[in-house]
Amino acid sequence: MLEELQFTVNHQSCSVTCHPGTSLLSLLRQLGWFGVHRVCETGDCGACTVWVNDTPVHSCIYPAMRIANESVTTIEGLSSDGELAPIQQAFLQAQGFQCGFCTPGMIMSAAKIPELLQEELRFTLKGNLCRCTGYQAIQESIVNSQQSIVNSQQSSVNSHHSVGENIPKQDGVAIVTGKASYTGDISPPGLLHLKVVRSPHPHARIRKIHTETAKAIPGVVAIFTHEDVPRIAYTTAGHAEPVPDPLDHYLLDNKVRFVGDRVAAVVAESPAIAEQACQLITVDYEILPHVIDPIQAMNDCGVVIHDELESSQIYDRDRNIAGHIFQETGNLAQAFAEADLIVKNTYYLPAVQHVHLEPHITISWLEPDGTLVVRSSTQVPFHCQTLLAKLFNLPKEKIRVYKAQLGGGFGNKQEILSEDLCVLATLRTGKPVQWEFSRKEEFTATNSRHAMTIHLKSGVKKDGLLIAQDMTIIANTGAYGNHGQTVVFLSGYIPLGLYRCPNKRLQAFAVYTNTMPAGAFRGYGATQGTFAMESQIDEIAKQLNIDPIEMRLKNVIQPGDIINLGKSEDHFNLIGSYAVSECWEKVKQLLGYLPGTPAKVEGSRRCGVGFAISMQGSGLSKIHLAKVKLSRLPNNKYELRTGSVDVGTGSDTTLRQIAAEILGVTVADINIISGDTQQTPFDAGSYASATVYISGQAVKLAAEKLLTTNENSVEISYTADESTLTFAVQGVEVEIDIETGKTQILKCVQAIDLGKAINPRICHGQVTGGIAMGIGYALMEKLLFDKQGTIINPKLRDYRIPTAADIPSIEVILVEQSDPYGPFGAKGVGEITTNCTAPAIANAIAHATGCRLYQLPMTPERVFQELKIKHFT
Numbered sequence: 100m101l102e103e104l105q106f107t108v109n110h111q112s113c114s115v116t117c118h119p120g121t122s123l124l125s126l127l128r129q130l131g132w133f134g135v136h137r138v139c140e141t142g143d144c145g146a147c148t149v150w151v152n153d154t155p156v157h158s159c160i161y162p163a164m165r166i167a168n169e170s171v172t173t174i175e176g177l178s179s180d181g182e183l184a185p186i187q188q189a190f191l192q193a194q195g196f197q198c199g200f201c202t203p204g205m206i207m208s209a210a211k212i213p214e215l216l217q218e219e220l221r222f223t224l225k226g227n228l229c230r231c232t233g234y235q236a237i238q239e240s241i242v243n244s245q246q247s248i249v250n251s252q253q254s255s256v257n258s259h260h261s262v263g264e265n266i267p268k269q270d271g272v273a274i275v276t277g278k279a280s281y282t283g284d285i286s287p288p289g290l291l292h293l294k295v296v297r298s299p300h301p302h303a304r305i306r307k308i309h310t311e312t313a314k315a316i317p318g319v320v321a322i323f324t325h326e327d328v329p330r331i332a333y334t335t336a337g338h339a340e341p342v343p344d345p346l347d348h349y350l351l352d353n354k355v356r357f358v359g360d361r362v363a364a365v366v367a368e369s370p371a372i373a374e375q376a377c378q379l380i381t382v383d384y385e386i387l388p389h390v391i392d393p394i395q396a397m398n399d400c401g402v403v404i405h406d407e408l409e410s411s412q413i414y415d416r417d418r419n420i421a422g423h424i425f426q427e428t429g430n431l432a433q434a435f436a437e438a439d440l441i442v443k444n445t446y447y448l449p450a451v452q453h454v455h456l457e458p459h460i461t462i463s464w465l466e467p468d469g470t471l472v473v474r475s476s477t478q479v480p481f482h483c484q485t486l487l488a489k490l491f492n493l494p495k496e497k498i499r500v501y502k503a504q505l506g507g508g509f510g511n512k513q514e515i516l517s518e519d520l521c522v523l524a525t526l527r528t529g530k531p532v533q534w535e536f537s538r539k540e541e542f543t544a545t546n547s548r549h550a551m552t553i554h555l556k557s558g559v560k561k562d563g564l565l566i567a568q569d570m571t572i573i574a575n576t577g578a579y580g581n582h583g584q585t586v587v588f589l590s591g592y593i594p595l596g597l598y599r600c601p602n603k604r605l606q607a608f609a610v611y612t613n614t615m616p617a618g619a620f621r622g623y624g625a626t627q628g629t630f631a632m633e634s635q636i637d638e639i640a641k642q643l644n645i646d647p648i649e650m651r652l653k654n655v656i657q658p659g660d661i662i663n664l665g666k667s668e669d670h671f672n673l674i675g676s677y678a679v680s681e682c683w684e685k686v687k688q689l690l691g692y693l694p695g696t697p698a699k700v701e702g703s704r705r706c707g708v709g710f711a712i713s714m715q716g717s718g719l720s721k722i723h724l725a726k727v728k729l730s731r732l733p734n735n736k737y738e739l740r741t742g743s744v745d746v747g748t749g750s751d752t753t754l755r756q757i758a759a760e761i762l763g764v765t766v767a768d769i770n771i772i773s774g775d776t777q778q779t780p781f782d783a784g785s786y787a788s789a790t791v792y793i794s795g796q797a798v799k800l801a802a803e804k805l806l807t808t809n810e811n812s813v814e815i816s817y818t819a820d821e822s823t824l825t826f827a828v829q830g831v832e833v834e835i836d837i838e839t840g841k842t843q844i845l846k847c848v849q850a851i852d853l854g855k856a857i858n859p860r861i862c863h864g865q866v867t868g869g870i871a872m873g874i875g876y877a878l879m880e881k882l883l884f885d886k887q888g889t890i891i892n893p894k895l896r897d898y899r900i901p902t903a904a905d906i907p908s909i910e911v912i913l914v915e916q917s918d919p920y921g922p923f924g925a926k927g928v929g930e931i932t933t934n935c936t937a938p939a940i941a942n943a944i945a946h947a948t949g950c951r952l953y954q955l956p957m958t959p960e961r962v963f964q965e966l967k968i969k970h971f972t
């Protein structure tokens with residue numbers, strides 16, 4: 100029953116009718132206050148914070164009926180007369196945001212925080228989550244606002260020297276005022292909503308789906324099952340053609356392969372009606388045996404997850420192996436026989452989730468001329484367009500895919516997950532349709548980082564020289580094989596390639612199980628492999644009584660080296676610039692590290708230091724294509740069109756800086772249009788740390804070409820012949836309480852050999868954000884599965900990501916040594932920043948306590964167990 104409600108929002112009187120169960124969040128968004136963001140809807144993230152009579156509340160769990168005759172303020176009401184409030188100004192100046200999806204809620208909470216010491220501030224901010232920034236810039240913003248400090252490090256968009264300057268992100272004002280328009284922040288007339296019935300079984304064949312009762316509900320417009328859609332095998336991975344992934348996924352299938360798999364799609368006039376209809380659909384399943392352990396899955400378990408013959412590009416379907424890698428160099432058996440020391444371990448890495456705060460969301464509609472428009476939160480609009488053309492047999496020119504403001508992706512939006520069924524619904528109903536994933540769906544029906552078991556065996560001479568390394572990786576790729584083969588390749592190739600060892604072997608398997616699929620995630624497998632390698636290198640150094648940094652410097656690849664694993668033509672990375680020694684020096688200096696210093700003991704507390712090094716390529720050479728168009732406008736202004744996507748990192752700003760520098764104008768003179776298949780030329784998309792390195796080089800070449808021509812416009816098409824390597828070195832100091840197992844990070848330093856920082860503050864933000872994600876991976880994050888493969892912690896309350904209280908002060912050193920291949924000497928920085936954190940912490944724990952952990956996350960319980968085993972058995 101609808102009820103009358105009167106109140107004020109941002110000083111405007113409002114009178115509405117609403118259902119008693121409506122949340123304040125839903126009501127405010129229905130009224131067009133889109134600065135109020137929906138993330139968890141359980142009161143756990145703070146993104147929806149507004150004030151009711153000056154008191155911050157989580158609007159997602161605040162009943163709308165409680166605001167009768169009250170006054171509500173949202174982020175849009177914070178500034179007055181066009182003047183930003185001091186807290187908005189402070190966030191803008193210190194750039195206390197990246198994607199900005201958390202920012203409105205963060206600002207509404209921060210504005211009410213009393214002046215506090217830094218340490219207290221971290222704890223007070225615990226109710227507001229940010230996945231991008233690592234909280235450093237947010238805390239700086241709040242302190243600056245409270246102490247009226249004006250940030251003097253800001254460079255102006257009107258500066259004539261752009262490269263190397265802290266030019267503010269171009270979307271900053273929109274973000275701090277709540278005006279940034281994310282995918283869900285529009286509501287076309289007649290918008291319908293899509294919801295999906297998901298499988299309660301890990302493995303079953305669908306005999307019959309009963310939809311009659313659901314169809315009879317007023318407001319239900321259409322229901323689709325596998326019987327209503329073409330059966331075309333594809334991959335959800337957004338890769339360039341020909342895609343390397345198994346083609347094993349269907350719009351809707353007659354078989355389900357994990358708890359959460361898609362069964363039927365309901366289209367209705369509201370999300371609530373669609374949800375209600377989903378619950379009334381009944382399905383007759385033939386339950387099949389299932390397997391959730393990849394080692395069982397590949398060893399004659401009697402379950403074949405992809406027995407359908409339409410699927411292809413599967414390495415060994417009978418053994419559930421989606422992808423396999425085998426590469427070998429030298430004579431491993433002989434080298435192990437000659438080794439003075441052999442160390443052999445197994446490392447266990449869990450499945451973890453991206454937790455970008457903006458969910459997967461798509462809105463699609465048909466233009467009067469028949470063009471299909473797809474507005475989507477995607478990292479890969481062009482790959483998405485290609486797939487939709489194939490699935491619906493449409494010419495590409497009749498499909499426009501574009502991205503709005505993105506609220507984070509971290510690889511999970513390199514997957515095409517929400518666009519396909521949304522488009523199906525639009526094509527069949529002729530209406531605009533929105534499909535927005537719930538937080539539970541994000542946790543249970545998108546993708547995770549691949550869980551892996553990594554066996555690593557190293558043979559070494561007495562002086563610390565590595566002579567043999569053998570790595571076997573078994574990765575759980577879940578029910579579908581998207582990214583499986585390529586991720587397991589990088590898991591071994593990156594850490595094995597990092598060291599010069601002449602005899603090495605990599606065997607890797609991406610194995611299907613009846614669990615949620617794994618996919619692309621920042622680091623792309625290198626994160627898991629680096630944990631194994633950097634943990635073992637430390638262990639070898641300890642056994643040989645060699646300083647861990649010296650051990651690494653003795654073996655790490657050097658300029659002129661090639662990656663000596665398998666055939667060189669299989670590899671696409673090389674060393675351009677190289678500042679690894681400088682990175683180590685900086686990290687040692689800032690940590691105050693003296694080789695041989697023993698762990699500190701103070702009561703129940705033990706302090707130790709640990710290190711790790713990693714490398715990562717910049718984009719994919721010869722594959723990753725970027726085209727840009729650069730045009731002159733009147734009044735010495737320019738327009739840059741690029742198909743690349745700013746996922747929230749600030750890449751649009753960086754690309755404008757590159758163009759401005761070459762053209763000799765200011766960044767303000769460059770207007771950018773990005774990520775739109777109709778408005779911009781092709782770009783492979785934003786992944787693999789490619790945007791600045793490849794799209795940025797295309798922009799530079801276009802600007803140079805424009806300077807040499809009288810034409811008004813130039814287009815450049817660019818793929819890199821070389822993918823140069825970025826290196827990162829990290830050191831941490833930790834304190835372990837041996838009575839509780841709790842690990843506290845006291846100091847954290849990362850030096851990154853990034854060639855050139857086009858925008859140092861944006862690069863800095865990438866590093867702190869990547870480290871914060873690494874801390875979550877190291878100490879707290881893990882998807883928990885029951886015996887059916889059901890994820891049992893699909894809420895932010897149960898699956899904890901780091902809060903401000905969990906992140907120490909982080910020191911970042913951007914080591915600049917110009918790279919010969921990247922634009923202005925720049926290399927990729929997006930992914931590598933996450934790789935070193937977990938092994939550096941594991942090594943510090945080992946130094947502090949003598950206990951080495953081979954499994955993540957290193958929770959207090961796990962550390963305590965290890966301490967107990969070591970000291971009391």
Ligand code: FES
Pocket residue numbers: 136137138139140141142143144145146147148157158159160
């Ligand atoms: S959406 Fe309200 S607290 Fe997360």
Ligand code: FES
Pocket residue numbers: 196197198199200201202228229230231232456506507747
């Ligand atoms: S900036 Fe905080 S979640 Fe992206």
